[in-house]
Amino acid sequence: MIPSLLPTYSRAPLRFVRGHGSWLETEDGRRFVDLGAGIAVNILGHAAPELVSALTDQAGKLWHVSNLYDIPLQQKLADRLVELTFADTVFLTNSGTESCELAVKMARKYWHEKGTPERNVILTFEGAFHGRSSAGIAASGGEKMVGGFAPILEGFRKLGFGDLDALETEIRKADVAALLIEPVQGEAGIRPVPEEDLKRLRALCDETGVLLILDEVQSGVGRTGRLFAHELAGITPDIMMVAKGIGGGFPLGGVLATAEAASGMTLGTHGTTYGGNPLACSVALAVLDKVGEPAFLDAVAAKGEALTKRLEALVEAHPGVFTAVRGPGLMIGLVCTVPNTEVVAACYDTGVIVIPAGNNVVRLLPALNIGEDDLAEGLARIDAAAKRIEENAA
Structure with a gap:
């Protein structure tokens, strides 16, 4: 008998009921x-006071009215994002x-109108x-993503990661509308695109007219020590x-x-029921009030550099468990020697949450404002997990 909750996740036997800061x-x-x-989501930790205040204050006023009407907080958030980034315009989703889905539609509609x-x-x-929608799985193209879901949305052409020679050829073909890439691949195991490669991608797009789409869903909003990861390469x-x-x-x-x-993308070309609702916008504005400050981002970058050095020492101490550290800011991958599932399970046993990823990596994506004591405790627990793995293998 199928369970009442569709079994599409292999869930760890952990039931969290309370969170505060960097603790569950x-x-x-x-x-x-x-x-x-929460996979790079709770960037100010659990139950962050400023976010709780923004949400509860708005909850007592207005939750939802639909995009049939002007939503002042939505306009305020769009204005703030335009002020902070390269963008001239914003569409809010959930x-x-x-x-x-919208990025793909926007790129194709652009050329249609041309x-x-x-x-x-x-x-x-x-x-x-790029997510698990029809466009998202077609964009990834991997068998794990698309298997069993045919017919797959057409119009995507996959290249090897880092294969600039192939890109030089493909991007000049007459049917190419856009290039879609994560500045730092998250699910694949924290694989940053080198800054020089990102600059080359931008130059090729400028040369050919191809639109450059960046997926900063995981790498954005301060995660790398910049508001968005592409800023590290000095491109937009x-x-x-x-x-x-x-x-x-x-x-x-x-x-x-x-x-x-x-x-x-003119009148009627796209829509959303919940996107940009007052509750979400109130919280996002509070997030940007904090994360949009240069001093906050500088602190994230410094914290990331210090954490990387400490993780490199952890790798050196446990070569039978870990082999390398990679990633910018507080978007860090620990490349594992043993199966990463074993590392994740051992970390659960010692009381620390890390996230599995592809290419035998575990991800560390802590709250951007995590304190030194909490970070030190987390590292101590990863160290304890590594020792358990070594003892079990002896």
């Missing part, structure tokens, strides 16, 4: 240092998956993750997908774009 507590009273932050509808292919890369996209951290734990996503890239 289960219903049986166990406490865990959370270095996953998730990264929805943002992917009189070249045959220019509809979007270049993507091996290891990519034409279209950008955001979600996860922008709502600080409340569901929210968005697509940011230049006026030119968004020019095809």
